[in-house]
Amino acid sequence: MLETTIAAIRPPDESAMASARELHGRLTKPAGSLGALEELSVRLAGLAGACPPPLPEPAAVAIFAGDHGVHAQGVTPWPQEVTGQMIGNFLAGGAVVNAFARQAGASVTVVDVGVATPLPAQPAAETSGPVVLDPSTPRMVAASVRRGTRDLAVTAALTRDEARAAVQTGIRIADELIEAGAAILLTGDMGIGNTTPAAALIAAFTGADPLDATGRGTGVDDPTYARKVAVVRAALARHAPTPADPLGVLAAVGGLEHAALAGLILGAAARRTPVLLDGVIAVSAALAAAAFAPDAVSAMVAGHRSAEPGATVALRHLGLDPLIDLGLRLGEGTGALLALPVVTGAVRVLHEVATFDSAGVAEK
Amino acid sequence: MLETTIAAIRPPDESAMASARELHGRLTKPAGSLGALEELSVRLAGLAGACPPPLPEPAAVAIFAGDHGVHAQGVTPWPQEVTGQMIGNFLAGGAVVNAFARQAGASVTVVDVGVATPLPAQPAAETSGPVVLDPSTPRMVAASVRRGTRDLAVTAALTRDEARAAVQTGIRIADELIEAGAAILLTGDMGIGNTTPAAALIAAFTGADPLDATGRGTGVDDPTYARKVAVVRAALARHAPTPADPLGVLAAVGGLEHAALAGLILGAAARRTPVLLDGVIAVSAALAAAAFAPDAVSAMVAGHRSAEPGATVALRHLGLDPLIDLGLRLGEGTGALLALPVVTGAVRVLHEVATFDSAGVAEK
Numbered sequence: 001m002l003e004t005t006i007a008a009i010r011p012p013d014e015s016a017m018a019s020a021r022e023l024h025g026r027l028t029k030p031a032g033s034l035g036a037l038e039e040l041s042v043r044l045a046g047l048a049g050a051c052p053p054p055l056p057e058p059a060a061v062a063i064f065a066g067d068h069g070v071h072a073q074g075v076t077p078w079p080q081e082v083t084g085q086m087i088g089n090f091l092a093g094g095a096v097v098n099a100f101a102r103q104a105g106a107s108v109t110v111v112d113v114g115v116a117t118p119l120p121a122q123p124a125a126e127t128s129g130p131v132v133l134d135p136s137t138p139r140m141v142a143a144s145v146r147r148g149t150r151d152l153a154v155t156a157a158l159t160r161d162e163a164r165a166a167v168q169t170g171i172r173i174a175d176e177l178i179e180a181g182a183a184i185l186l187t188g189d190m191g192i193g194n195t196t197p198a199a200a201l202i203a204a205f206t207g208a209d210p211l212d213a214t215g216r217g218t219g220v221d222d223p224t225y226a227r228k229v230a231v232v233r234a235a236l237a238r239h240a241p242t243p244a245d246p247l248g249v250l251a252a253v254g255g256l257e258h259a260a261l262a263g264l265i266l267g268a269a270a271r272r273t274p275v276l277l278d279g280v281i282a283v284s285a286a287l288a289a290a291a292f293a294p295d296a297v298s299a300m301v302a303g304h305r306s307a308e309p310g311a312t313v314a315l316r317h318l319g320l321d322p323l324i325d326l327g328l329r330l331g332e333g334t335g336a337l338l339a340l341p342v343v344t345g346a347v348r349v350l351h352e353v354a355t356f357d358s359a360g361v362a363e364k
Numbered sequence: 365m366l367e368t369t370i371a372a373i374r375p376p377d378e379s380a381m382a383s384a385r386e387l388h389g390r391l392t393k394p395a396g397s398l399g400a401l402e403e404l405s406v407r408l409a410g411l412a413g414a415c416p417p418p419l420p421e422p423a424a425v426a427i428f429a430g431d432h433g434v435h436a437q438g439v440t441p442w443p444q445e446v447t448g449q450m451i452g453n454f455l456a457g458g459a460v461v462n463a464f465a466r467q468a469g470a471s472v473t474v475v476d477v478g479v480a481t482p483l484p485a486q487p488a489a490e491t492s493g494p495v496v497l498d499p500s501t502p503r504m505v506a507a508s509v510r511r512g513t514r515d516l517a518v519t520a521a522l523t524r525d526e527a528r529a530a531v532q533t534g535i536r537i538a539d540e541l542i543e544a545g546a547a548i549l550l551t552g553d554m555g556i557g558n559t560t561p562a563a564a565l566i567a568a569f570t571g572a573d574p575l576d577a578t579g580r581g582t583g584v585d586d587p588t589y590a591r592k593v594a595v596v597r598a599a600l601a602r603h604a605p606t607p608a609d610p611l612g613v614l615a616a617v618g619g620l621e622h623a624a625l626a627g628l629i630l631g632a633a634a635r636r637t638p639v640l641l642d643g644v645i646a647v648s649a650a651l652a653a654a655a656f657a658p659d660a661v662s663a664m665v666a667g668h669r670s671a672e673p674g675a676t677v678a679l680r681h682l683g684l685d686p687l688i689d690l691g692l693r694l695g696e697g698t699g700a701l702l703a704l705p706v707v708t709g710a711v712r713v714l715h716e717v718a719t720f721d722s723a724g725v726a727e728k
Contacts, residue, residue: 079728352462
């Protein structure tokens with residue numbers, strides 16, 4: 001499944017991109033006056049192989065949740081139980097991601113790929129049968145690969161088979177959401193301690209020094225930050241992960257939600273559907289997706305620049321410019337949701353704006 | 365009317381701001397993790413004098429249109445007729461501002477404060493009677509002060525009475541839109557050549573050198589740009605406008621849409637209603653509003669950073685950080701509309717997100 005998905009990912013359609021550029025020149029606005037929105041709409045035309053590309057509606061957020069053995073190293077002040085408690089909050093609609101999703105009309109799917117603690121009972125939110133995108137009711141998918149990763153400071157976080165299972169879960173979720181009608185996928189994540197594996201992935205895939213790839217996550221103090229950098233540095237030295245083997249990198253120093261997000265991105269790219277990236281967890285997973293399939297980058301839209309320094313390292317490596325830069329460091333998919341109207345607006349221009357000819361407006 | 369409006373503008377409510385900061389600390393997210401959105405929501409609580417402040421819905425865009433005598437100096441390659449032609453495009457729903465307003469559910473009001481050419485017949489769009497905010501039908505208001513300004517390179521662009529009439533038109537439009545239910549006003553503008561008076565206003569109010577305050581607008585070539593800077597420099601030398609007399613500055617080197625936008629901002633501030641600023645025309649008008657009433661700044665939200673360098677000079681002077689920075693230089697209100705979901709999201713968090721206590725989530 002992973003191999004067939006990778007094989008299905010193709011380069012963008014240059015002809016659709018040329019059509020979008022040409023159309024931009026005829027619309028009633030000075031050439032280039034929409035700045036980054038113009039190039040974004042051109043990229044999305046190339047991805048869709050059509051000009052205009054489809055409006056990215058409806059949108060679906062997929063929040064992958066997992067826990068981390070490296071929590072034992074004291075890399076975060078938050079108790080591990082919060083991962084599972086926040087799943088309860090997502091399903092009850094009380095988190096920031098829910099507020100932003102309601103505003104954007106996006107559905108929320110929460111996927112347990114590896115939460116350590118027993119999840120709160122959520123019978124009403126459990127679903128079976130065909131997937132329905134319903135912005136008013138968050139949906140839960142039980143797809144646990146194992147109850148949290150092993151401690152990457154001590155051993156490989158995952159076996160290759162576990163990493164593959166998580167990636168394939170992400171691909172399956174992409175398939176289900178797109179089959180259900182989603183025209184854009186938004187990445188979300190939840191996992192206490194998950195900025196540590198994200199930093200290790202970013203350092204492994206980009207070659208950045210762990211000091212530059214590691215940030216303060218939800219707000220750690222100086223001693224904790226120093227410990228976090230040391231853990232990342234030691235893990236890279238111990239496992240010596242190589243970007244040529246992305247599954248091996250994910251297994252050695254990744255997390256289950258990181259691996260699943262890489263799969264989600266690959267699944268979206270294989271179906272020529274855009275995937276709007278959230279913060280540092282998302283872009284660390286995007287590096288893995290790009291290592292599996294370089295052309296997957298053409299399906300990625302960088303939603304925002306996380307306050308985590310590693311996010312900027314990763315975005316630079318991917319060649320992506322983020323749409324929003326407001327110092328967010330929450331995760332959950334919140335930054336991607338804030339950026340969604342910008343993406344929709346960029347595409348809408350190609351659908352709805354009059355040309356100089358049709359509107360009877362003179363050109364310069 | 366101008367004086368009573370200025371007198372009604374008060375400082376923000378510190379108690380409501382403190383309540384918003386305190387509430388942010390109890391919501392289910394790491395403290396500070398929403399970055400600039402947190403401080404934005406605190407500012408809006410201070411403006412409203414309530415925590416949470418009202419959601420900024422519905423939103424109303426007011427596009428003020430005018431022409432400019434300085435067009436005769438060759439400061440733009442676009443014919444002056446385009447101002448009136450674009451009004452036709454706005455009323456037909458074919459411009460970028462219309463596409464973005466439809467997406468955001470915002471109404472569009474086009475106000476002729478000084479278009480030089482006869483406007484296209486738009487009987488269906490003309491309205492009388494009470495103002496209704498209808499996102500599906502742009503509305504036209506005829507409020508021409510004169511058919512374009514005089515050439516600021518030769519004489520004062522406006523008399524003081526004309527400038528005052530335009531400012532008061534802006535105040536009246538703010539009053540009408542807020543009475544009709546608008547919870548946030550968005551600034552829009554249309555006027556071929558209007559980045560030249562904007563640059564002159566920015567230089568006059570901030571003391572910036574005309575070279576730093578002047579940009580390439582819709583995309584002028586090197587000789588035109590040099591001419592534009594020279595025109596601004598000569599106008600400042602000729603008229604010697606002083607920020608202590610904002611009406612005098614607007615009259616000497618402003619435009620009718622700039623003056624009306626200053627009035628819109630003052631009117632919104634007097635009614636403690638936020639006003640979301642678009643690009644360089646808006647922020648040049650915001651400088652005038654702040655010169656009339658320094659506390660008006662607390663009603664201003666900077667929607668985006670225009671590609672025009674003068675916009676950054678003005679924002680710095682006002683102490684405002686923009687929400688979006690995507691190289692836009694279109695005007696019309698497009699940058700403000702792109703930022704609107706960010707503002708709404710910032711406020712929505714205070715309304716809808718669960719607290720640690722209520723959600724049963726542990727703290728660090």
